[in-house]
Amino acid sequence: MAEASPNQTWPHLAGAIRDGRHVLPVRIYYEDTDFSGIVYHASYLRFMERGRTDYLRLIGADHRALFEAASRETPGFAFVVRSMGIEFLKPARMDDVLEIVTEPDEVKGASVTLSQRVTRDGGVLVEATVRVAFVSGGRARPIPAPLRIALRADRARARPGAGNETLTMVGAGGDDMTGQVP
Amino acid sequence: MAEASPNQTWPHLAGAIRDGRHVLPVRIYYEDTDFSGIVYHASYLRFMERGRTDYLRLIGADHRALFEAASRETPGFAFVVRSMGIEFLKPARMDDVLEIVTEPDEVKGASVTLSQRVTRDGGVLVEATVRVAFVSGGRARPIPAPLRIALRADRARARPGAGNETLTMVGAGGDDMTGQVP
Amino acid sequence: MAEASPNQTWPHLAGAIRDGRHVLPVRIYYEDTDFSGIVYHASYLRFMERGRTDYLRLIGADHRALFEAASRETPGFAFVVRSMGIEFLKPARMDDVLEIVTEPDEVKGASVTLSQRVTRDGGVLVEATVRVAFVSGGRARPIPAPLRIALRADRARARPGAGNETLTMVGAGGDDMTGQVP
Amino acid sequence: MAEASPNQTWPHLAGAIRDGRHVLPVRIYYEDTDFSGIVYHASYLRFMERGRTDYLRLIGADHRALFEAASRETPGFAFVVRSMGIEFLKPARMDDVLEIVTEPDEVKGASVTLSQRVTRDGGVLVEATVRVAFVSGGRARPIPAPLRIALRADRARARPGAGNETLTMVGAGGDDMTGQVP
Numbered sequence: 001m002a003e004a005s006p007n008q009t010w011p012h013l014a015g016a017i018r019d020g021r022h023v024l025p026v027r028i029y030y031e032d033t034d035f036s037g038i039v040y041h042a043s044y045l046r047f048m049e050r051g052r053t054d055y056l057r058l059i060g061a062d063h064r065a066l067f068e069a070a071s072r073e074t075p076g077f078a079f080v081v082r083s084m085g086i087e088f089l090k091p092a093r094m095d096d097v098l099e100i101v102t103e104p105d106e107v108k109g110a111s112v113t114l115s116q117r118v119t120r121d122g123g124v125l126v127e128a129t130v131r132v133a134f135v136s137g138g139r140a141r142p143i144p145a146p147l148r149i150a151l152r153a154d155r156a157r158a159r160p161g162a163g164n165e166t167l168t169m170v171g172a173g174g175d176d177m178t179g180q181v182p
Numbered sequence: 183m184a185e186a187s188p189n190q191t192w193p194h195l196a197g198a199i200r201d202g203r204h205v206l207p208v209r210i211y212y213e214d215t216d217f218s219g220i221v222y223h224a225s226y227l228r229f230m231e232r233g234r235t236d237y238l239r240l241i242g243a244d245h246r247a248l249f250e251a252a253s254r255e256t257p258g259f260a261f262v263v264r265s266m267g268i269e270f271l272k273p274a275r276m277d278d279v280l281e282i283v284t285e286p287d288e289v290k291g292a293s294v295t296l297s298q299r300v301t302r303d304g305g306v307l308v309e310a311t312v313r314v315a316f317v318s319g320g321r322a323r324p325i326p327a328p329l330r331i332a333l334r335a336d337r338a339r340a341r342p343g344a345g346n347e348t349l350t351m352v353g354a355g356g357d358d359m360t361g362q363v364p
Numbered sequence: 365m366a367e368a369s370p371n372q373t374w375p376h377l378a379g380a381i382r383d384g385r386h387v388l389p390v391r392i393y394y395e396d397t398d399f400s401g402i403v404y405h406a407s408y409l410r411f412m413e414r415g416r417t418d419y420l421r422l423i424g425a426d427h428r429a430l431f432e433a434a435s436r437e438t439p440g441f442a443f444v445v446r447s448m449g450i451e452f453l454k455p456a457r458m459d460d461v462l463e464i465v466t467e468p469d470e471v472k473g474a475s476v477t478l479s480q481r482v483t484r485d486g487g488v489l490v491e492a493t494v495r496v497a498f499v500s501g502g503r504a505r506p507i508p509a510p511l512r513i514a515l516r517a518d519r520a521r522a523r524p525g526a527g528n529e530t531l532t533m534v535g536a537g538g539d540d541m542t543g544q545v546p
Numbered sequence: 547m548a549e550a551s552p553n554q555t556w557p558h559l560a561g562a563i564r565d566g567r568h569v570l571p572v573r574i575y576y577e578d579t580d581f582s583g584i585v586y587h588a589s590y591l592r593f594m595e596r597g598r599t600d601y602l603r604l605i606g607a608d609h610r611a612l613f614e615a616a617s618r619e620t621p622g623f624a625f626v627v628r629s630m631g632i633e634f635l636k637p638a639r640m641d642d643v644l645e646i647v648t649e650p651d652e653v654k655g656a657s658v659t660l661s662q663r664v665t666r667d668g669g670v671l672v673e674a675t676v677r678v679a680f681v682s683g684g685r686a687r688p689i690p691a692p693l694r695i696a697l698r699a700d701r702a703r704a705r706p707g708a709g710n711e712t713l714t715m716v717g718a719g720g721d722d723m724t725g726q727v728p
Contacts, residue, residue: 009571010558010571010643011558012556012557012558013571013573013643014573025555025556025559027559027560027596027600029592029595029596029599030216030217030218030222030595030599031216031222031224031592031595031596033216033217034212034213034215034216034217035212035215035216035217035218035219035220035275035276036212036217036442036444037217038217040212040213041409041413041444041445042213042406042409042410042413045405045406045409046406046575046577049405049406049575049576049577050573050575050577053575053576054573057641078400080400080405080452081405081452082451082452083449083450083451083452084448084449084450085447085448085449085450086447086448086449086450087446087447088444088445088446088447093217094217095603097556097559191389192376192389192461193376194374194375194376195389195391195461196391207373207374207377209377209378209414209418211410211413211414211417212413212417213410213413213414218624218626223591223595223626223627224588224591224592224595227587227588227591228393228395228588231393231394231395231587231588232391232393232395235393235394236391239459260582262582262587262634263587263634264633264634265631265632265633265634266630266631266632267629267630267631267632268629268630268631268632269628269629270626270627270628270629277421279374279377394580394581394582394586395580395586395588397580397581398576398577398579398580398581399576399579399580399581399582399583399584399639399640400576400581401581402581404576404577406577457581458581
């Protein structure tokens with residue numbers, strides 16, 4: 001094919017994983033603001049969902065074998081938001097370039113708690129804790145072990161030493177529907 | 183059931199048909215505006231889609247037998263937008279109450295051209311001509327005759343005398359995939 | 365004027381206050397859903413903001429004198445969201461009619477905590493606690509006493525007996541118009 | 547400053563100008579789709595607005611002196627959409643990478659007509675002609691000559707030979723800053 005693929009032409013379109021955290025740049029456009037002059041509060045949820053989607057996209061690229069194993073086990077899987085806690089600390093404005101930082105906080109048997117931050121020039125504008133449930137075929141399912149391994153590999157990189165604790169903590173109470181947790 | 187249904191509690195939620203035209207009230211909220219202080223231009227497309235959806239909903243209620251006959255012929259049918267021409271004449275602002283006026287302009291064999299206006303206190307803010315194609319089972323289909331009859335009944339009420347011309351005009355060129363057009 | 369005003373033509377456009385709670389009907393349109401077939405999670409924040417906006421609108425109509433006193437004291441005031449906790453319990457779908465129920469949970473000196481629910485046929489789909497700060501002239505301000513009185517009047521109606529506690533509790537530190545609110 | 551600026555870290559965030567045309571990559575997320583499984587029609591207007599905004603941003607970077615001259619003459623200027631014609635040819639879907647292609651079609655005294663296309667892998671999904679009016683200080687104004695020169699420089703690159711005709715054609719009636727443009 002003569003034409004370059006979009007991923008080659010725009011290498012950072014899905015953001016990047018740095019130190020185990022996913023970082024996605026987001027530009028503020030007219031559509032994101034409201035007449036009060038600042039970014040509309042629900043727009044940040046759209047940005048954070050973009051971050052989660054691209055985070056999963058890059059995990060899939062980085063840990064392809066694990067991801068394909070998970071896909072075979074639970075085809076068409078997705079994560080759906082079950083609950084969120086959000087603090088709106090400072091406003092963003094038209095033309096700002098924000099970075100959406102996403103990292104797994106706790107990987108359980110059937111859900112993942114993510115920590116997400118919206119930052120500008122390193123300062124935090126919005127902070128959120130988001131619990132997403134694993135869904136396949138229209139209903140909640142245990143997260144396949146290969147996918148949990150991939151998620152925890154990132155977490156271990158983000159917080160050296162913390163990865164093992166989580167594994168122990170989560171496995172201890174029987175919070176594992178498959179028994180295959182490493 | 184002790185509780186009243188939403189349609190009884192909120193009788194005008196889907197707007198109303200007046201003189202063959204569908205009228206839907208729309209309140210302007212934060213989400214509809216942008217930092218320039220006025221309504222974001224793409225918001226009007228959302229309002230006009232609400233108008234088309236509720237127009238079809240009320241046609242379905244007013245002409246139930248025709249609508250059910252159409253549904254049997256083409257289950258799960260929908261109209262999808264093929265093209266639009268839009269003039270943005272005057273801006274709307276936060277807290278405004280707008281009326282979205284929708285009427286069929288031309289009912290053909292497989293598509294309908296609608297005339298839509300966004301008004302405030304009777305003055306026109308946005309004018310659009312929208313061509314929608316009839317789709318069922320994922321592909322374009324001829325509009326079932328009963329549905330065309332229902333659409334044209336409204337058009338005849340909106341423009342007395344014009345209804346017949348259209349019927350003649352559209353039927354004349356063989357622009358009818360079923361032959362059942364009255 | 366020959367033409368009826370929108371508020372006369374569409375009497376329930378801003379919802380209604382029932383038993384001290386504001387109830388706003390919201391129809392689900394294409395714009396509110398996503399390709400997974402259900403309502404996009406951030407859409408509920410738009411609905412809840414509509415509920416808060418219309419709740420304030422109706423308080424303004426019901427307690428006009430109090431509201432006008434507040435407006436003189438703090439012109440162009442608004443409430444801005446500081447934090448939210450949200451539980452997404454069940455999905456809504458295209459064409460659903462939802463009711464957004466809003467009630468003040470705690471009225472403090474400079475912020476209000478609201479309890480909001482998204483319901484369908486009486487069942488709760490989404491539950492949220494929303495803390496909004498009072499802002500006038502671009503910065504946080506104490507809520508003028510007349511506005512707090514209006515908000516608490518609704519709360520007292522929603523939860524007989526609870527209103528007084530809150531008044532006492534919050535009022536203790538100097539609950540007046542002079543900016544001494546703790 | 548130790549930290550890299552967003553523009554250095556994410557070099558293509560505002561797209562790129564290629565052969566006189568602005569190209570902006572846009573990823574499709576949940577927020578852009580609807581329950582019919584494809585991209586919601588009004589989402590394309592948001593994408594095209596992003597394209598226009600970043601096109602102007604890059605013109606400002608490429609022709610800084612001209613742009614600064616225009617900004618001195620008409621501070622806080624913006625382009626607002628006056629009319630659009632749109633053809634929806636093929637649907638886009640979740641996860642698609644689209645390119646929004648924007649080029650000036652005609653640069654007049656007080657407005658610009660832009661040609662915009664939404665493409666995927668080189669195929670056109672949506673085509674639009676958008677007329678934007680130049681606004682400064684809240685009202686329509688003649689486009690300052692330096693800005694028109696910058697816009698036409700791009701057009702000349704996009705369509706060799708055509709640029710001069712336009713310059714002649716539009717310039718004929720008094721192509722200057724005095725408001726005499728036809």
